[in-house]
Amino acid sequence: MRFRRYAVYHLPGGALGDFGSAWLGWDARHGLVHLRPDGLPPEAETLTEVPRRYGFHATLKAPFRLAEGRRPEELALALRLACDHLAPFALELEPRIDWGFLALRPRLQPPELLALESALVTRLDAFRAPLTGAERDRRNPDALPPQARAHLDHWGYPFVLDMFQYHLTLSNQLAPPLAEALRLALAPHLAPLIARPMPVEAVALMGEAEDGFFHLVEDLPLRG
Known part of the structure; x- marks a missing residue:
């Protein structure tokens, strides 16, 4: 399959990964439309339209076009070599609402997570084509804090490095009452x-x- 952009995500596995794919309606790991189980809020189709096409994921290196002359195989090799020096870890998650988005976020971001994100953002950047004017404008740079705008111009994405926040998105941006209602509706499903x-x-x-x-190209274990 030909791809127009690449990214590096964390895709949760196990029962949590299955639930997230079912809730969003897209299984990026297997490239399948995922049927939603009974018992979930019936408005899922309209509440998850934005995150659906990305699958249930956390962004580590945001989507980018390959730089001229670079090949996907080279990108995969560079990512594989980086992962050889990065350690696995675990995250304690909790549902939170930030800027109207319901997401699972870690209670704390351990050093291993920050090292992982930093390494992928910086070491893979040579494979990223520069942003076009239209791509930059879609990030609404004038509304960003100065540091985020600087990251956008340097790394192609505003919320990296010192502004990085791991999150597994579960909804569109919603009005506060609707976001809170959704949090309460999903809480009993998420708790276990x-x-x-x-x-x-x-x-x-x-x-x-x-x-x-988005589709999975390759899973790469952390071997550090």
């Missing part, structure tokens, strides 16, 4: 899935197909 720390043992090289949906 996040009762124990979630292992982060691999990262996923992802590709965006022509229809805008």
